[in-house]
Amino acid sequence: MTAPYLLDEFNKTSFPDVELALREPDGLLAVGGDLSIERLIAAYQQGIFPWYSEGQPVLWWSPDPRMVLKPEDIKVSRSLAKTIRKQDFEITFDQDFRNVISACSKPRLEKGVQQGETWILDEMIEAYVKLHEAGYAHSVECWQENKLVGGLYGLAIGKVFFGESMFSRVSDASKVAFVFLSQQLEQWGFKLIDCQVYTSHLESLGASMIPRKQFLTLLQQYAINENIKWKIENE
Numbered sequence: 001m002t003a004p005y006l007l008d009e010f011n012k013t014s015f016p017d018v019e020l021a022l023r024e025p026d027g028l029l030a031v032g033g034d035l036s037i038e039r040l041i042a043a044y045q046q047g048i049f050p051w052y053s054e055g056q057p058v059l060w061w062s063p064d065p066r067m068v069l070k071p072e073d074i075k076v077s078r079s080l081a082k083t084i085r086k087q088d089f090e091i092t093f094d095q096d097f098r099n100v101i102s103a104c105s106k107p108r109l110e111k112g113v114q115q116g117e118t119w120i121l122d123e124m125i126e127a128y129v130k131l132h133e134a135g136y137a138h139s140v141e142c143w144q145e146n147k148l149v150g151g152l153y154g155l156a157i158g159k160v161f162f163g164e165s166m167f168s169r170v171s172d173a174s175k176v177a178f179v180f181l182s183q184q185l186e187q188w189g190f191k192l193i194d195c196q197v198y199t200s201h202l203e204s205l206g207a208s209m210i211p212r213k214q215f216l217t218l219l220q221q222y223a224i225n226e227n228i229k230w231k232i233e234n235e
Helices: 037-045 078-086 097-104 122-133 173-188 200-204 212-224
Strands: 028-031 059-061 066-069 090-093 108-110 113-115 137-144 147-157 160-168 192-196 208-210
Touching: 037 122, 037 147, 037 212, 066 200, 066 212, 078 173, 090 173, 097 122, 097 137, 097 147, 097 160, 122 137, 137 173, 147 173, 160 173, 160 212, 173 192, 192 212, 208 212
Parallel strands: 160 192
Antiparallel strands: 028 059, 066 192, 066 208, 090 137, 108 113, 137 147, 147 160
């Protein structure tokens, strides 16, 4: 039997060895199971995440290589630094998780044209809201004139932040949120931000690709054997 492997319905923490994942499509490892808190936490700690579309079963991925960012390596361009200095945005944390993930679920618009389909389905939203309520999933909000104009969400496990998705309704809003998040994570001693797969947007912010084996070693060190708490305090 080869990947994708059918997950055990009853063992919520058991996944196949990620080295068995397909090369094409890159990282597809397993199919099935549920989106319970127990299974999701186990998946992230093993370098696996869910990603699937309407009408598909839950698909589990572990691509190689992996895009990551050390919080201290965040890259802020001159234009972005200028935007931040203008203080046009207010940044908060964990103040509107459901609206952030819902905004991330909307298909992107490019020059007024919808680009592709969303992978953040209603069942995904509800699963991650439960993770948020359990203290694992977190949001960063970017506000302008009391309106939510950008943000991102992900999971904090140990000293690793697993980024999931971001959105912008005005220029640079998600980038500003990501910069503030990176700076806060560095202050708290977080060691890594998992960006999952390559995008030029993330590369422009300092993220880079590393081999999956190296990523898994970092997870063993920082997401399993270390335990520090997300400690955002909004003023």
